[in-house]
Amino acid sequence: MGNFINKITIISLIALISSFLISCDDEGCIESVVAYTNGSLNVTTEDPIDINSYSVWGIGQERDSAMLRNSTNLTGIELLLNPNTDYTDLRFQFNMPNDTVTDTITFYYKSREYFLNIDCGCSAFFDIETIDFKGHFITDAEIINPEVTNEKKINFKLFY
Amino acid sequence: MRKKLILNYSIRILLMFFFSGSSVFAQNSREEDFNEIVVMQSDSVVKPFVRSVAIGTNLASPVMKALGQDHGDFEVMAEANLINRFFPEISFGVGNGNIFADNGIQVDVPYAMFSRIGLHYNFLHKKETPGIVIGGIRYGFSSYKSSYKYLEFSDDYWPSTPSTNIPEQKFNSHWLEIGGGIRVKCYKGLSMGWMVYYKWLVKEGSSDYANPWYIPGYGINGNGISLNFNIYYNFEFKDRK
Numbered sequence: 001m002g003n004f005i006n007k008i009t010i011i012s013l014i015a016l017i018s019s020f021l022i023s024c025d026d027e028g029c030i031e032s033v034v035a036y037t038n039g040s041l042n043v044t045t046e047d048p049i050d051i052n053s054y055s056v057w058g059i060g061q062e063r064d065s066a067m068l069r070n071s072t073n074l075t076g077i078e079l080l081l082n083p084n085t086d087y088t089d090l091r092f093q094f095n096m097p098n099d100t101v102t103d104t105i106t107f108y109y110k111s112r113e114y115f116l117n118i119d120c121g122c123s124a125f126f127d128i129e130t131i132d133f134k135g136h137f138i139t140d141a142e143i144i145n146p147e148v149t150n151e152k153k154i155n156f157k158l159f160y
Numbered sequence: 161m162r163k164k165l166i167l168n169y170s171i172r173i174l175l176m177f178f179f180s181g182s183s184v185f186a187q188n189s190r191e192e193d194f195n196e197i198v199v200m201q202s203d204s205v206v207k208p209f210v211r212s213v214a215i216g217t218n219l220a221s222p223v224m225k226a227l228g229q230d231h232g233d234f235e236v237m238a239e240a241n242l243i244n245r246f247f248p249e250i251s252f253g254v255g256n257g258n259i260f261a262d263n264g265i266q267v268d269v270p271y272a273m274f275s276r277i278g279l280h281y282n283f284l285h286k287k288e289t290p291g292i293v294i295g296g297i298r299y300g301f302s303s304y305k306s307s308y309k310y311l312e313f314s315d316d317y318w319p320s321t322p323s324t325n326i327p328e329q330k331f332n333s334h335w336l337e338i339g340g341g342i343r344v345k346c347y348k349g350l351s352m353g354w355m356v357y358y359k360w361l362v363k364e365g366s367s368d369y370a371n372p373w374y375i376p377g378y379g380i381n382g383n384g385i386s387l388n389f390n391i392y393y394n395f396e397f398k399d400r401k
Contacts, residue, residue: 034315058317067317082318113324115308115370117382118261122311124321 029120032150036078037107037126039156044139049160052095058082059089059104070095077158081148083111083124094137094160103135105158109148116150125149131156206400211241214351216392221255223389231257231269231374235276239392247280247294255302255376264310264323267373272304274377278337291353295340298357302376303332308369331365333375341388349395355388 043049056068056079067080067090082088087108094101109126116123126148131141140159148155216237225232235253242248257269278298284291307328314320336359343353359378364371372381379386 033313061317062319065317080315080317083313083315083321084319112369113311113313113321113326114368115265115267115311115326115373117371118259118263118265118267118373121261121263121265122308122313124313124315 029117031116031120032152033116033120033123034080035114035123035125035148035150036152037081037128037148037155038152039077039079039158040154041074041077042157042159044159049094049137050096052097054095055093057091057093059091079107081107081109081111081124081126083113083126086110092135092138101135101137103133103137105138105141106132108132114149123150128155133158204401207243208397208400209243210397211244212394212396214239214241214392214394216390218388218390220387220389230259231255231380233274233377233379235274235377237390237392241394243285245282245285247282247296249276249278249280249298251276251278253377255304255374257374257376259373264312266309267306268309269304269306269374269376272302272376274300274302274304274375276300276337276377291342291344291351293340293342294355296338298337298339299334300337300377301332301334302378303330304372304376305330306370306372306374326369329367329370331367331372331375332363333361333365333372333378334363335359335361335375335378337386341390343390343392345394349393350391351394352389352391355390357386357388359384359386 051074053070053072054068054074055066055070056077057064058067058080060082061067068077071077079090087106090105090107092103092105094103107126107128108130109128111124111126113122114125115121128143128146128148131143133141137160138158142157142159143155144157145153145155214237216239218233218235218237221233221235233253233255235251237249237251239247239249252273252275254271254273255269256271257267259265259267261267276298278296280294280296282292282294284293305328308326310323311326312320312323337357339355339357341353341355343351345351361375361378361381364381366372374380
């Protein structure tokens with residue numbers, strides 16, 4: 001009988017501790033709210049062009065501020081699409097040792113608000129439909145994964 | 161032991177037959193016979209495979225809802241006690257939730273049904289105790305709808321989106337629960353106890369526009385622990401002779 005009461009005491013303590021843990025379950029937002037459009041830059045020519053860095057501007061952005069400024073990450077790129085429209089024009093400026101080249105890339109997509117959770121609120125997710133490009137540097141663009149969410153995965157490839 | 165008793169009993173029946181004229185002897189013999197029959201009966205009692213069935217409910221969730229919690233479940237559980245060792249359970253319930261978050265988002269989950277099946281094991285099945293210590297696993301399922309209001313998004317580069325609503329989304333979620341607890345007999349057929357469950361969503365069932373906030377029967381999405389305070393009424397089956 002004493003052994004049984006001991007077991008009841010232990011289980012009751014576990015129950016009390018668990019109820020305390022449940023009441024302290026407010027962890028805040030622990031996931032990424034912003035859905036970045038992830039891409040990779042790929043060289044297609046046999047004689048690679050020497051790029052030092054590149055910058056990206058969103059055309060139509062109110063403050064005309066750079067989305068990326070003098071980024072030296074030549075393999076991966078994270079872009080922000082405008083959630084209020086169904087396309088985003090981006091101006092790419094490639095900085096080479098003795099020159100700069102500017103290209104324009106346009107993403108066409110459908111955007112949607114997505115409820116993540118109470119702490120994080122909502123995000124904007126996108127379904128990319130097409131990618132257009134104008135300029136001298138970029139030779140091709142390929143959609144790898146059209147769904148842009150807050151999970152990091154490659155969505156497109158740019159070739160130059 | 162039993163053979164000896166039967167032999168003794170038979171001899172006494174025969175003696176009663178031959179000495180039926182003696183009332184005193186006959187009365188004494190009858191009393192002794194009755195006592196022996198009781199002994200024989202108690203020696204041959206067979207406990208039923210299904211010892212009892214119980215109807216119960218979890219009081220914790222409705223009480224917390226009544227105290228102001230933004231969500232809550234009410235469920236009815238039916239359980240069988242098999243050889244005081246295994247306790248299969250099935251439960252049905254309804255739950256709803258509604259929250260106005262600090263960030264302005266409102267989520268509404270209308271009343272929806274859920275169901276669960278499970279099996280518990282009594283770790284004290286060998287002991288005669290006033291209570292039991294049980295542990296087990298349960299599988300739950302719920303089909304429900306949620307609507308979301310006043311959602312805004314900003315990535316600090318493009319202008320914020322205007323406040324928008326996500327129309328009613330339909331979800332199908334199922335989950336597993338593993339837990340344990342105690343239960344004690346209180347008064348006549350009533351018993352009550354605590355159970356703590358750790359829960360894993362097997363399928364969250366997210367839609368194209370939203371994750372579920374609250375899942376009837378499971379609780380808040382992302383909260384993997386639940387504490388239940390269960391009360392049961394037991395219908396016990398008598399021992400067979």
